Amino acid sequence: MCIRDRHIVKAIKSVYDDQPYFSDDIKEGLFNLAIGHRVVDGSKPEPKATSSLTDRELEVLKLITQEMSTQEMANQLLLSVNTVETYRKSLLKKLNVKNAVGLAMYAVKHKII
Numbered sequence: 001m002c003i004r005d006r007h008i009v010k011a012i013k014s015v016y017d018d019q020p021y022f023s024d025d026i027k028e029g030l031f032n033l034a035i036g037h038r039v040v041d042g043s044k045p046e047p048k049a050t051s052s053l054t055d056r057e058l059e060v061l062k063l064i065t066q067e068m069s070t071q072e073m074a075n076q077l078l079l080s081v082n083t084v085e086t087y088r089k090s091l092l093k094k095l096n097v098k099n100a101v102g103l104a105m106y107a108v109k110h111k112i113i
Helices: 003-016 024-034 055-065 070-077 081-095 100-109
Strands: none
Touching: 024 100, 055 070, 055 081, 055 100, 070 081, 081 100
16 A cells, blocks of 8 residues: 555544544644744734634634634635635735645634634
C-alpha cells in the first residue's frame, strides 16, 4: 500500500470513529504556528485584518475550521453555495492567505475559535 493510500485509510478510519483528521502538512503548519516559527510569505495575514472582517465572514471562518464543506456551510447559514464561496474568497484576500489551511491557522493564532 502506498503512502497516499495509507493516508486515505487513516482519514476514513478517523472520520468513522468521529475523530478529526488532519493531513501531515496541516499538522506541521499548525505546529509551526503554535511554537512561533516564522510564517511563509504569502500566508501571513495583514496586520489588523481581523477588525476588517464582517460578522458573516467570521461565521464562515469558524465553520471552515470545523472542516465543513461549502454545501454544509450554505445549509447551516441558509445561504447559497455561491455566496459562501464569495465569503471564502473574501477571507483569503483580506487575510492574505492561500488556502483553508491558512484560514484555519489564522483562526487559531487569533483565538477566533
